[in-house]
Amino acid sequence: MTPDGSGGFWRSPRRLRTVARGDRDGSRPFREGTATPGSDVTRDGVGGARPGREAVTGAPGKRRGGRGRRGERSMVPDAEFSSYYGAPVLKKPTWKPLDIAGYLYLGGLAGASSLLAAGGQLTGRPGLAVPAKLGAAGAISLSLAALVHDLGRPSRFLNMLRVFKPTSPMSVGSWLVAGYAPLALTAAATEVAGRYRPLGSAATLASAVLGPAVATYTAVLLADTAVPSWHEGYRELPFVFAGSAATAASGLALAAAPPAQAGPARRLAVLGAALELGAVRTMKRRMGLAAEPLEQGGPGLLMRAAELLTTGGAVLSVAGGRDRRLAVAAGCALLAGSAALRFGVFHAGVASAEDPAYTVTPQRERLTARGGQVTRPPGDSRST
Structure with a gap:
């Protein structure tokens, strides 16, 4: 979580590239919200797409265009947007x-x-x-x-x-x-x-x-x-x-x-x-x-x-x-x-x-509009 509690997530481009390539040892591919124990991969997945919307990398098995004659085969299934235990980020209003x-x-x-x-x-x-x-x-x-x-x-x-x-x-x-x-x-x-x-x-x-x-x-x-x-x-x-x-x-x-x-x-x-x-x-x-x-x-x-x-x-x-x-x-x-x-x-x-x-996606859009800069706590050197 970000220091101001806004609900944003730390992300590492290098780790996201590793996730997008899938597990090289043949283990199950990464799905959003299902990071393996001990992994510090962000819980929002590669792109934070929601069910029914465009996937970040397309459906499994589809070829993506490339420079060569052989397209690259996607190893990542359609991403699903989820939070820990499927709980909402916000508590809904309790008004009658x-x-x-x-x-x-x-x-x-x-x-x-x-x-x-x-x-x-x-x-x-x-x-x-x-x-x-x-x-x-x-x-x-x-x-x-x-x-x-x-x-x-x-x-x-x-x-x-x-x-x-x-x-x-x-x-x-x-x-x-x-x-x-x-x-x-x-x-x-x-x-x-x-x-x-x-x-x-x-x-x-x-x-x-x-x-x-x-x-x-x-x-x-x-x-x-x-x-x-x-x-x-x-x-x-x-x-x-x-x-x-x-x-x-x-x-x-x-x-x-x-x-x-x-x-x-x-x-x-x-x-x-x-x-x-x-x-x-x-x-x-x-x-x-x-x-x-x-x-x-x-x-x-x-x-x-x-x-x-x-x-x-x-x-x-x-x-x-x-x-x-x-x-x-x-x-x-x-x-x-x-x-x-x-x-x-x-x-x-x-x-x-x-x-x-509806909570996280607008925050990411505002972050992107500001140039991708995230306020870090003192001593934190993680990349965005």
């Missing part, structure tokens, strides 16, 4: 999938709904402002309930408020939610009670100020971990979550508000869908290998469903105009698309943590 993925989704819905509520209040659209206020209060309440359920005891959430650490996304997010939730609940309560309207208006505007941060801080929280499919998307993930929050809030407003007053929600649906879909595609393109979990298996199905639902909801919101039935259909599609995206991102991260290749 339903609780934390729901927390990600509901937090985004709440934060963006507060923006719509403030816009409806300032532009004289009570039919838009009221459901947005109620939606924000309900979403943040369920979000906190999901978080506390995952933590196990309410006191554990309160313990996170003992200190404020600006460099910790968890600490900043805990204080954001603690400050936002009372404001959203106050805005909804005064609306339902029909009293203390000035206090409710002030709470609505204040919650709208904190709303964007509440909707996107979870993206920073995920990207700050070592989970490959979360960490590698740290540049675009906040924009993905911002667009997803906007589509969720506009979907709720389209389903609940009168079509005559839902104009801002329709515009927000189109803007949020464009931001979400564009950021997702940019993120996948830049992430390289770490984007595979977002495109395969269950997470891949969720991400494709999110794209279809979000696109369809945005189109319906514009094409339907003031048709109530189409507005409800568009709202439901946008809400479902936002939920599918949050759950897809969550489960893709868990899948990437279980496969060592």
Whole structure:
């Protein structure tokens, strides 16, 4: 292991050449992860290829091209990527999938709904402002309930408020939610009670100020971990979550508000869908290998469903105009698309943590980009 614990491995070019030629005494050829006792050959094999990908030297018995008429016969079988005892390099997140993925989704819905509520209040659209206020209060309440359920005891959430650490996304997010939730609940309560309207208006505007941060801080929280499919998307993930929050809030407003007053929600649906879909595609393109979990298996199905639902909801919101039935259909599609995206991102991260290749291969690529230099501990003279 490297001194910084990053999971890289020492490699010796001379030893790797010896391994590639196979055992001269006729013993079994080297397979990745099966170094003989006493050998200091690296455990990642010649090239660290994963099952189903291109082998480093090709299948056994195949001839490789050479200068002479007789090609060189490969003595090494297809390499397989593995770690010691088949254990993952990273420990996968222990969060409960339903609780934390729901927390990600509901937090985004709440934060963006507060923006719509403030816009409806300032532009004289009570039919838009009221459901947005109620939606924000309900979403943040369920979000906190999901978080506390995952933590196990309410006191554990309160313990996170003992200190404020600006460099910790968890600490900043805990204080954001603690400050936002009372404001959203106050805005909804005064609306339902029909009293203390000035206090409710002030709470609505204040919650709208904190709303964007509440909707996107979870993206920073995920990207700050070592989970490959979360960490590698740290540049675009906040924009993905911002667009997803906007589509969720506009979907709720389209389903609940009168079509005559839902104009801002329709515009927000189109803007949020464009931001979400564009950021997702940019993120996948830049992430390289770490984007595979977002495109395969269950997470891949969720991400494709999110794209279809979000696109369809945005189109319906514009094409339907003031048709109530189409507005409800568009709202439901946008809400479902936002939920599918949050759950897809969550489960893709868990899948990437279980496969060592998503951790090790990007590290090797970054090492190669830096010129192959590895920091050595004092007195260590091993070659790279």
